[in-house]
Amino acid sequence: MSCVAIQEQIALGAAVPALEAHAISVSLPTWEDNIGYEEGDKRVVDAMVSGYPRFFIHLSIRKLAQICEQKFGVNGEQALLYPTRRIAEKCRDFMLDRSSQQGLAVPVRLVQFLITPESATASTATSVELHIVLFPSDAFPLAKQFWQHTGLGISSRLAEHCLAMLSDETAPSSPKLTSTPIFTKRNASNRHYAKQPSLSTPSPTLSPPPEPATETFDADHATYLEERYGRNLPVEAAAAAKRAMRRRIAGVLVHDSPTHWSQAGEQAIELGPSTRGVKEVSEDDVYLYSTGMTSIFSAHQLALGVMPSAKSICFGFPYTDTLKVLQKWGPGCHFFGHGLDKDIDELEALLAKEHAERPDAPPALALFTEFPSNPLLRCADLPRLRALADKYDFLIVVDETLGNFENVEVLPYADVVVSSLSKVFSGDANVMGGSLVLNPKGRHYDALKAHLAETYEDSYFGQDAIYMERNSRDFRRRAHIIDANTEAVCDFLRAHPETVKEVYYPKYTTAAHYEKCRVPGGGYGGLFSVTFHHPQASRAFFDAMPFFKGPSLGTNFTLACPYTILGHYLELDWAAGYGVEEGLVRVSVGMEDRELLLDGFQKALKAAEDAASRAQ
Structure with missing residues (x-):
């Protein structure tokens, strides 16, 4: 399928993926559409039938909520x-x-x-x-x-x-x-x-249409979806599906090429030492959650439940809700928004000061960092942060979503590793999920494990788990294709410095720190961000891209968004102070034919060049 054909079948407000009842993205194909999303423009919101689930409450959930309101609500x-x-x-x-x-x-x-x-x-x-x-x-x-x-x-x-x-x-x-x-x-x-x-x-959130538009599914398409995504799998398969995913995430499956839900999750399957960089990791160290954000929230709740009270540390410019969680629950947090080596210098000074003032208690609760970060793709010096955590006795929590465990080994430096399974682990963008992994070699492992034994609830709905397990069976194969495609696109864009201001990608951005954790044969992930010398070039580039456009990332198809507009529309100056420019375009590269991808980006770059020329 050509890139042009992909674009033509996705209208403003339609589900991404198209005609998927549980899609986790929505089509916002132009820069102005994204501004309209943020401002509640009726033209945009009336067209929407889908959205990212934590921001856009699904129509089925809203229908069920209305029933509950009518049945139990008053006034x-x-x-x-x-x-x-x-x-x-x-x-x-x-x-x-x-x-x-x-x-x-x-x-x-x-x-x-x-x-x-x-x-x-x-x-x-x-x-x-x-x-x-x-x-x-x-x-x-x-x-x-x-x-x-x-x-x-x-x-x-x-x-x-x-x-x-x-x-x-x-x-x-x-x-x-x-x-x-x-x-x-x-x-x-x-x-x-x-x-x-x-x-x-x-x-x-986005204001939805008063009477949302609906997408129709003919019988042939519904049958295709059933066969493609396995909707007819028995619900009782959920336990085996969850066990298979925990083993996959733990890296203990000796042969991970199942063709049926029971294979990777069967009790007697051959298991080996973990490939996650800490061989002692087992499936019992992996906990599943309903979303990636839930795993982050749960990691923070876990720290609050086990460690002495202190502020957390947010290291690097994070995904927006991570900072919100650290600010709104517990004593608050210290924010080091650049996530560079100079910030570690400042952090070390802060820890020494806090320790001097309170020598009988750890100066911090836990440090949260993304590897790499979203959207600047920066990586912290994890060995140095680990040394500080050992010295001052606080936890390290690493969000590996963008790097993913096929490319990086961050567990040796972390007490807890969290990830959004909704992204490349799934790829199909039709189900949410998250994971939390404990490091059995960590100083506080026993206390963390005991606390989870008392407090962990498996609230991950069985049907969602079945979808996620099925989607993730070929995760490793897809990750390598996406990595290679992304590297080719980034190399192409970086070769045009007269128009492109910066390409944020682990191959070029804090590369030395990424290399410390990159596994042999691992790539640089499937996400990059790009900025341009002229604001008009950013808009023209985005509008001309012949790919899907909407929130989320890690999809099997290329998906782009004007990240700063979507994530920080009412605080553009604040974000710019941390290097997140208003004109930044974030791109999650997919599995399309590489020549088609490069051709599409070449056309988008040409539009950016023309726009910059007109602006001069």
Whole structure:
């Protein structure tokens, strides 16, 4: 399929991947479309049928929430839905705590709703215990912060499972989504990094259409999806699928080429020492979560539960919600936004000062860093950070999502490694997931393991796990193709310095630190960012790219976005202070034919050159 054909079939607001009921991205094909997304432009929001799940609440979840509001709500209360009681209690506690800091605590009610199938012989005969958080409608922006920052809400597949069990009499015949405005329009406050967000400040979400457009699925296409993605796999396969994924992530599968869900997850399969750089790692050191953000949130909760109270450290410019988690839970955090060696010098001075003032307690709780970082693809000097952690007795948590364990070994330097499985591990962009891995050689391993034994809940919905396991079977093969394609594209763009200002990519960016962790034969990942000498060139380049455009990354297909516009639209100057320019374009390269890829980028570069010439 040509690059042009790919672009022509994806309209503004359509699901990415196209016609996928559980797509985790949405098409925003022009620079102006992305600005419209941020500003709540009716032209854009009325077209949307999909979005990234922590920001755009899936239509099936919204339908189920409306049913719950009608059944249990009073005085116009709104609802968010969670899979376990403990998670619902965490949401309530967060809302009470944050609202109390600004005045009166918002009233929050919890309802447990047990949904059972009408027929015990139904193929979906699995009861669901749904936990409903109810609150006044004007407190929705606060409730949505918990949903977004933690990723702990129910998945769209779980929502559909519940809807399938509810009788026609229970469900509204034609739900009016406008009666429960799940999304609210942003105001002009500091969107992602406000130190004291108010109840009236909406979380960074997109206002959806009052009556969302829908995509139709003909019978042939539905059958194709069933066969391609394995929707007919038995739900009881979930336990084996999860076990297979934990082994895959632990690197203990001697032969990891299953053709059926039971193979990699069967009890008697041959296992060997871990290939993750710490041979003692086992599947029991791997914990699965519903989203990558949930694994980060859970790592922070784990640190708070095990270590003495102290501020965390956010090292490097992070994905937005990571910093929010470190700021809003616990004592706060120290932010070293550049993530360069000079920041380690400053960190070392800070730790020495804190230790001198409080010699009987660690000066920090845990250091969180991405390897590489998003979107600047910078890598910290992990051996040096490890030495500081050992000296001052704090944890190291590394997010390896962009590097991925096929390319880098970061576990030897970390106490905890987290990753978003929604990205290249899955590739198909039709399911969310996350993982957390403990380092058995870490100083605090026993305490971390014991705490997880008491607190870990497996709330990862079985059908999502089945999809994720199936998608990840060829993860290693896909990763190598994507790595090679990305390197070729980056080399091409970097060869045009007259137009291209900078290509951010681990091969060129803090390369020495990346090489310390790169595995033999490993590549540089599938993500890069590019900036241009002229703002007009950035827009022209993005608009002319004949590839999918929308949020997320790590997809089997090329996917691009104007990252700073999407992530920091209301704080552009703040982001620029850390090197994240307004005109930065982030590209996740896919598995397309390399000649087609290079041809598409050449056309986009030509558009950028022409725009820059006109601007001079």
